[in-house]
Amino acid sequence: MLRFRLLSVPFLSPKAQITCSSLAIPRSRLRSQMGSAYTTSSHPSKLLFRQLFEKESSTYTYLLADASHPEKPALLVDPVDKTIDRDLSLVKDLGLKLIYAINTHVHADHVTGTGLIKSKLPGVKSVISKASNAKADLLIEPGDKIQFGDLFLEVRATPGHTLGCITYVTGDGPNQPQPRMAFTGDALLIRGCGRTDFQGGSSEQLYKSVHSQARTFTQNSFSYNTVEFQVTTVGEEMLYNPRLTKDEETFKNIMANLNLSYPKMINVAVPANMACGFQDTSSKMC
Numbered sequence: 001m002l003r004f005r006l007l008s009v010p011f012l013s014p015k016a017q018i019t020c021s022s023l024a025i026p027r028s029r030l031r032s033q034m035g036s037a038y039t040t041s042s043h044p045s046k047l048l049f050r051q052l053f054e055k056e057s058s059t060y061t062y063l064l065a066d067a068s069h070p071e072k073p074a075l076l077v078d079p080v081d082k083t084i085d086r087d088l089s090l091v092k093d094l095g096l097k098l099i100y101a102i103n104t105h106v107h108a109d110h111v112t113g114t115g116l117i118k119s120k121l122p123g124v125k126s127v128i129s130k131a132s133n134a135k136a137d138l139l140i141e142p143g144d145k146i147q148f149g150d151l152f153l154e155v156r157a158t159p160g161h162t163l164g165c166i167t168y169v170t171g172d173g174p175n176q177p178q179p180r181m182a183f184t185g186d187a188l189l190i191r192g193c194g195r196t197d198f199q200g201g202s203s204e205q206l207y208k209s210v211h212s213q214a215r216t217f218t219q220n221s222f223s224y225n226t227v228e229f230q231v232t233t234v235g236e237e238m239l240y241n242p243r244l245t246k247d248e249e250t251f252k253n254i255m256a257n258l259n260l261s262y263p264k265m266i267n268v269a270v271p272a273n274m275a276c277g278f279q280d281t282s283s284k285m286c
């Protein structure tokens with residue numbers, strides 16, 4: 001049974017909103033796309049969804065909003081410092097009200113934009129897991145529910161890539177988008193998974209957390225991550241993922257022998273991301 005703790009934000013009405021957009025879309029086309037709700041089945045969906053790319057780190061940010069709500073509340077998942085102006089410009093163009101800037105984890109490959117967003121839009125709340133030990137306005141825990149308009153994201157624990165990694169999952173129930181969408185950060189990648197040799201990483205935890213969460217989804221639920229453009233499904237990964245389809249011991253052996261070089265930003269990004277991306281970690285803005 002999931003424990004839901006509703007996060008309250010003073011200016012947010014009981015209904016919430018989300019929206020997303022790709023950088024590749026010329027600004028002139030954005031307004032015309034705004035009216036088309038993201039829908040993947042005959043089930044009516046109010047979710048607008050955009051995937052945004054940051055080319056230096058090759059990472060993705062997701063913008064989600066409840067387009068049917070009068071205030072069009074929105075949130076950004078894994079914003080990058082370098083692309084904040086672009087993201088906020090898009091939020092403005094689409095007539096959205098950004099209420100949350102959320103991280104899946106303390107990233108090693110880019111500096112988060114959550115602090116910069118707060119400095120430009122003081123009403124926005126930064127969000128990260130309590131278990132990450134990072135600073136944010138809202139320190140979420142598994143079972144929490146992040147409401148935006150009539151839509152919400154569930155908070156699921158998927159630790160193992162780093163300490164306190166979270167997967168955010170679109171809500172279940174009437175008027176929630178179907179199939180469900182999971183924002184997995186770097187926990188589950190397409191035919192891969194996050195490495196486990198960073199802060200708080202554990203191949204045992206990653207294996208267990210991804211498998212236990214996967215069992216709670218239908219096979220056609222979507223999985224979006226921070227480092228790959230395409231979407232995959234939970235069912236596809238449970239069948240074809242070359243790491244996670246192995247038994248746990250084989251998985252641990254694979255993960256112990258990846259021999260990957262470290263991301264070039266790691267020594268800057270990890271300390272800054274403990275405080276919303278600020279180099280001055282005593283900043284009051286986080």
Ligand SMILES: N[C@@H](CCC(=O)N[C@@H](CSS)C(=O)NCC(=O)O)C(=O)O
Pocket residue numbers: 107108109186192193194195196227258260261262263264
């Ligand atoms: N040398 C690469 C390193 C890329 C890398 O470490 N990617 C991370 C996700 S970003 S924290 C990862 O977990 N990769 C898993 C994998 O199997 O590749 C670089 O410099 O970018």
Ligand SMILES: [Fe+2]
Pocket residue numbers: 105106107108109161186194
């Ligand atoms: Fe990562």
